[in-house]
Amino acid sequence: MGRDERGVTPQSEDFSAWYNELVAKAQLVDRGPAKGTMVIRPYGYRLWELLQGELDQRIKDTGHQNAYFPLLIPESYLQREAQHVEGFSPELAVVTHAGGKELEEPLVVRPTSETIIGEMMAKWVSSHRDLPLLLNQWANVVRWELRPRMFLRTTEFLWQEGHTAHADEADAMRETMLALDLYTEVARDIAALPVVPGEKTAGERFAGAVRTFTIEGMMRDGKALQAGTSHYMGTNFASAFEIQYTSEAGRLELCHTTSWGMSTRMIGGVIMTHGDDKGLVLPPRLAPYQVVIVPIGRGDQPVVAARELAGRLKAAGVRAHVDDRAHLSPGYRFNDWELRGVPVRLELGPRDLESGTVVMAKRLGDEGKQSIPLDSVADIMPGVLDDFQDFLLRRAVGFRDAHTRAADTWESFADAVTTGWASALHCGDAACEDDIKTETAATPRCVPLDGAAESGDCVRCGQPAAYGKRVLFGRSY
Amino acid sequence: MGRDERGVTPQSEDFSAWYNELVAKAQLVDRGPAKGTMVIRPYGYRLWELLQGELDQRIKDTGHQNAYFPLLIPESYLQREAQHVEGFSPELAVVTHAGGKELEEPLVVRPTSETIIGEMMAKWVSSHRDLPLLLNQWANVVRWELRPRMFLRTTEFLWQEGHTAHADEADAMRETMLALDLYTEVARDIAALPVVPGEKTAGERFAGAVRTFTIEGMMRDGKALQAGTSHYMGTNFASAFEIQYTSEAGRLELCHTTSWGMSTRMIGGVIMTHGDDKGLVLPPRLAPYQVVIVPIGRGDQPVVAARELAGRLKAAGVRAHVDDRAHLSPGYRFNDWELRGVPVRLELGPRDLESGTVVMAKRLGDEGKQSIPLDSVADIMPGVLDDFQDFLLRRAVGFRDAHTRAADTWESFADAVTTGWASALHCGDAACEDDIKTETAATPRCVPLDGAAESGDCVRCGQPAAYGKRVLFGRSY
Numbered sequence: 001m002g003r004d005e006r007g008v009t010p011q012s013e014d015f016s017a018w019y020n021e022l023v024a025k026a027q028l029v030d031r032g033p034a035k036g037t038m039v040i041r042p043y044g045y046r047l048w049e050l051l052q053g054e055l056d057q058r059i060k061d062t063g064h065q066n067a068y069f070p071l072l073i074p075e076s077y078l079q080r081e082a083q084h085v086e087g088f089s090p091e092l093a094v095v096t097h098a099g100g101k102e103l104e105e106p107l108v109v110r111p112t113s114e115t116i117i118g119e120m121m122a123k124w125v126s127s128h129r130d131l132p133l134l135l136n137q138w139a140n141v142v143r144w145e146l147r148p149r150m151f152l153r154t155t156e157f158l159w160q161e162g163h164t165a166h167a168d169e170a171d172a173m174r175e176t177m178l179a180l181d182l183y184t185e186v187a188r189d190i191a192a193l194p195v196v197p198g199e200k201t202a203g204e205r206f207a208g209a210v211r212t213f214t215i216e217g218m219m220r221d222g223k224a225l226q227a228g229t230s231h232y233m234g235t236n237f238a239s240a241f242e243i244q245y246t247s248e249a250g251r252l253e254l255c256h257t258t259s260w261g262m263s264t265r266m267i268g269g270v271i272m273t274h275g276d277d278k279g280l281v282l283p284p285r286l287a288p289y290q291v292v293i294v295p296i297g298r299g300d301q302p303v304v305a306a307r308e309l310a311g312r313l314k315a316a317g318v319r320a321h322v323d324d325r326a327h328l329s330p331g332y333r334f335n336d337w338e339l340r341g342v343p344v345r346l347e348l349g350p351r352d353l354e355s356g357t358v359v360m361a362k363r364l365g366d367e368g369k370q371s372i373p374l375d376s377v378a379d380i381m382p383g384v385l386d387d388f389q390d391f392l393l394r395r396a397v398g399f400r401d402a403h404t405r406a407a408d409t410w411e412s413f414a415d416a417v418t419t420g421w422a423s424a425l426h427c428g429d430a431a432c433e434d435d436i437k438t439e440t441a442a443t444p445r446c447v448p449l450d451g452a453a454e455s456g457d458c459v460r461c462g463q464p465a466a467y468g469k470r471v472l473f474g475r476s477y
Numbered sequence: 478m479g480r481d482e483r484g485v486t487p488q489s490e491d492f493s494a495w496y497n498e499l500v501a502k503a504q505l506v507d508r509g510p511a512k513g514t515m516v517i518r519p520y521g522y523r524l525w526e527l528l529q530g531e532l533d534q535r536i537k538d539t540g541h542q543n544a545y546f547p548l549l550i551p552e553s554y555l556q557r558e559a560q561h562v563e564g565f566s567p568e569l570a571v572v573t574h575a576g577g578k579e580l581e582e583p584l585v586v587r588p589t590s591e592t593i594i595g596e597m598m599a600k601w602v603s604s605h606r607d608l609p610l611l612l613n614q615w616a617n618v619v620r621w622e623l624r625p626r627m628f629l630r631t632t633e634f635l636w637q638e639g640h641t642a643h644a645d646e647a648d649a650m651r652e653t654m655l656a657l658d659l660y661t662e663v664a665r666d667i668a669a670l671p672v673v674p675g676e677k678t679a680g681e682r683f684a685g686a687v688r689t690f691t692i693e694g695m696m697r698d699g700k701a702l703q704a705g706t707s708h709y710m711g712t713n714f715a716s717a718f719e720i721q722y723t724s725e726a727g728r729l730e731l732c733h734t735t736s737w738g739m740s741t742r743m744i745g746g747v748i749m750t751h752g753d754d755k756g757l758v759l760p761p762r763l764a765p766y767q768v769v770i771v772p773i774g775r776g777d778q779p780v781v782a783a784r785e786l787a788g789r790l791k792a793a794g795v796r797a798h799v800d801d802r803a804h805l806s807p808g809y810r811f812n813d814w815e816l817r818g819v820p821v822r823l824e825l826g827p828r829d830l831e832s833g834t835v836v837m838a839k840r841l842g843d844e845g846k847q848s849i850p851l852d853s854v855a856d857i858m859p860g861v862l863d864d865f866q867d868f869l870l871r872r873a874v875g876f877r878d879a880h881t882r883a884a885d886t887w888e889s890f891a892d893a894v895t896t897g898w899a900s901a902l903h904c905g906d907a908a909c910e911d912d913i914k915t916e917t918a919a920t921p922r923c924v925p926l927d928g929a930a931e932s933g934d935c936v937r938c939g940q941p942a943a944y945g946k947r948v949l950f951g952r953s954y
Contacts, residue, residue, distance in 0.1 A: 030597060030600065032546070032547035032549075032593070033547070033550070033551050033554070033593065033596065034547060034549045034550070034551060034584050037547035037548075037549060038547070039544070039545070039546050039547065039597055040544060040545040040546075041544055042542035042543065042544045042612070045542075045543050045544045045545050046542070046543070048545075049543065065519035065522075065523070066519065066522050066523070066526065067516070067517060067518055067519045067522045068516070068517040068522050068525075068635065069509070069516050069517075070509035070510070070511060070514035070515070070516065070633055071514075071548075071586075071617055071619065071633050072509075072511045072514060072570070072586075072619070072632075072633065073510070073511070074510050074511060077510070089577070090576065090577055091576065092575070092576075092577075093549070093572045093574075093575040093576075093584075094572060094573070094574040094575065095570045095571060095572050095573075095586065096571070096572075096573045096574060097570075097571040097573060097583075098569070098570040098571065098621045099567065099568065099569075099570075099621030099623065100566070100567055100569075100621075106574075107511050107570075109548075109549075109572065109586070116509070116510065119510065120507060120516055123507065129802075129804070135519070139617075140548055140616075140617065142548065142549070144575045144576030144577075146576065155549075156547055156548050156549065158545065325606075327606070
């Protein structure tokens with residue numbers, strides 16, 4: 001661990017060390033014993049639960065139903081879709097023995113569930129009346145990671161995976177874009193991440209998909225994080241698993257399917273979008289504790305008053321916590337909650353109680369400490385937290401825009417991707433993408449949905465540009 | 478599948494066939510491809526989500542925090558606690574290959590998480606100030622099943638597992654009983670299962686526990702279902718994983734730990750406690766749909782009125798659903814929702830609309846159909862559902878009591894366990910337990926907590942009775 005016992009390495013010195021130290025010291029995660037696994041500690045898991053709640057509500061409100069499919073999938077299922085098995089084979093964990101015997105057919109621990117859900121959909125769908133079939137699953141998945149990093153790439157992670165079947169391409173594409181919209185909304189409104197929704201180029205598509213869409217967020221080191229993806233599968237999985245229906249006209253037709261997922265990776269995105277050298281900065285809508293009250297000084301009075309105040313804050317819908325660890329100094333506790341990213345700290349000492357006030361310190365912003373009337377705290381706090389949430393989003397938009405450059409020359413492009421993103425015209429050729437990656441480590445993150453129509457020549461090779469608009473390039477996690 | 482396409486085999490004819498047909502026809506589950514696995518379909522998963530919500534809230538309200546631990550556990554971890562590895566070895570699924578290579582040490586898919594959580598607790602606990610440590614995890618676990626049955630014994634199931642560490646036996650035992658109380662309350666108040674809380678005899682203890690407590694429910698075939706367990710581990714796991722703390726007096730002490738779990742098995746208990754020959758009967762507090770409205774007759778009017786009514790019911794906090802499948806006859810739809818156990822059905826046809834009434838039919842009870850004013854439906858429905866919930870619990874208590882006999886002779890005992898439970902004095906000897914099992918297939922379900930003090934001789938062997946009170950015996954799932 002870096003520096004002294006409590007601090008973390010500054011971002012500017014070593015962003016990666018800053019991240020690794022912070023996730024451990026803020027008690028979000030710990031390493032698991034098996035390679036690349038993580039233990040999600042209560043503070044980290046609460047973040048996930050809050051994100052889950054927001055996303056789950058939106059998934060249900062748009063007509064999807066949750067279900068649960070088995071963890072263990074016969075190896076032969078994956079082989080039915082050629083691109084799918086090719087993409088996932090290197091990452092599989094395989095159960096070969098169970099119940100004290102060697103299995104006749106090995107079972108893979110699900111890396112994703114298209115195949116087993118496809119098999120079940122084929123049983124459940126027979127008529128056009130059964131469509132659309134709109135399913136979602138909250139689950140753990142396992143993908144063997146050679147270069148694990150907590151939350152971002154772990155051997156096991158938690159996610160939701162939506163899987164839907166439709167009568168035709170138009171309906172399936174509407175669904176694909178609906179899921180992308182949900183992700184964009186949750187990222188922006190809950191996590192304060194101003195992600196860019198767009199389409200992946202052919203080389204970055206999901207194994208087995210016809211079209212892959214993504215939301216890309218910019219981290220404070222200028223890199224991109226893919227924070228959620230939504231795939232239109234065409235009839236690829238429907239063919240492989242015989243997901244068919246009888247149309248109103250009485251014809252047997254293949255379904256068009258989609259899948260879409262958002263995972264615990266999002267928590268890594270929150271950390272790297274908002275965090276600073278003092279530690280985490282949590283958006284109020286995801287913060288396990290939105291307000292921490294630190295009672296100061298001897299005697300019971302400050303603790304009693306702090307608890308009473310916490311009760312009034314909770315009644316006002318605020319997640320408040322009293323840090324009554326009397327064996328730790330106030331300064332230690334202040335630093336601890338700064339490290340852990342609590343949006344608002346309230347300090348309550350004997351003198352504050354005498355004057356009927358409390359000292360408020362926000363985790364970020366220029367106002368410093370403020371003394372406010374104790375009686376008004378519960379009334380003003382929801383507004384204070386909303387303002388803080390808005391502030392984080394505006395700040396992240398500002399950072400992203402300041403580190404994104406429209407690059408029309410190769411020099412400008414190569415320079416842009418050392419500190420952020422380049423928005424450039426590209427020929428769409430895979431070999432040219434590879435060439436750019438070799439030269440700069442940057443890859444096409446997406447073709448933004450809202451990009452303006454533009455034609456011209458590829459920023460790298462000079463061939464005519466594809467896509468009819470600019471592509472966003474950046475280094476990525 | 479039994480009988481005609483829609484009905485199920487009567488309980489009295491073949492209880493097991495009734496159950497297997499019902500879980501499939503009511504669309505709760507489907508078989509998964511790997512041996513003994515189940516797919517939980519949306520209707521079954523919603524039941525689980527509602528149960529989960531109730532239990533999770535109580536777990537949090539009593540000071541526990543959710544966390545998440547890895548699925549894959551090094552095989553050597555299990556070997557550190559001798560009884561634990563002996564108990565679980567035959568049921569393990571083992572990952573031997575991952576990332577395209579054979580692993581140096583095989584990883585077991587967690588059958589339960591005492592070992593990996595013990596390892597982490599040892600890292601997190603150092604001072605008496607870190608205690609008690611109150612953790613809970615919602616997760617999937619895998620135990621290889623030779624005789625699988627949907628919900629009751631499946632190779633993979635979903636559950637919560639509480640794991641806590643304490644300074645001493647007294648605190649750990651308080652926790653063990655607190656968890657048992659939560660389970661008793663959720664079973665009784667939410668699932669309408671009048672379970673009997675009690676302690677397991679030595680032969681029925683969890684592998685590695687010092688004391689095991691259980692809640693036992695009576696199914697409608699007279700068998701017992703263990704519906705939740707809570708274990709006091711003493712210092713067994715603390716020794717194996719070195720979970721130690723420095724006391725206030727400065728001495729290094731071992732922690733005392735507990736674990737407790739409730740699983741998707743509870744859904745099987747709900748089905749077998751309340752169901753009848755027409756299908757499921759769901760307690761309102763767990764029913765995905767508490768009220769189904771079936772619009773009848775041509776034209777849009779009934780459907781429009783049904784949707785409007787559903788809106789008012791939802792506003793009153795009732796989970797209401799409109800079955801507008803116009804291509805199916807009203808009779809088919811009535812039967813379908815009876816099979817799926819919806820507590821209250823409302824029928825809404827043109828004549829009802831003219832007279833401003835709606836026909837209400839409850840899933841159980843003697844009142845038959847009632848015509849009630851459309852305007853009053855939303856007002857009375859919460860009360861109707863509460864009454865139905867109470868009715869199910871009273872009915873289950875009556876059934877259990879009518880099928881439980883205080884048996885003071887072997888003849889009476891042997892007869893009692895053919896149709897239900899026997900309450901009898903027992904010597905506590907393992908060989909005598911085995912003898913009873915061989916003769917009658919009955920096992921000691923528990924020593925009920927609230928049993929009256931009683932002494933005397935063993936109902937089987939005539940030796941002096943142990944436990945100081947009667948033991949409940951029954952055949953079980």
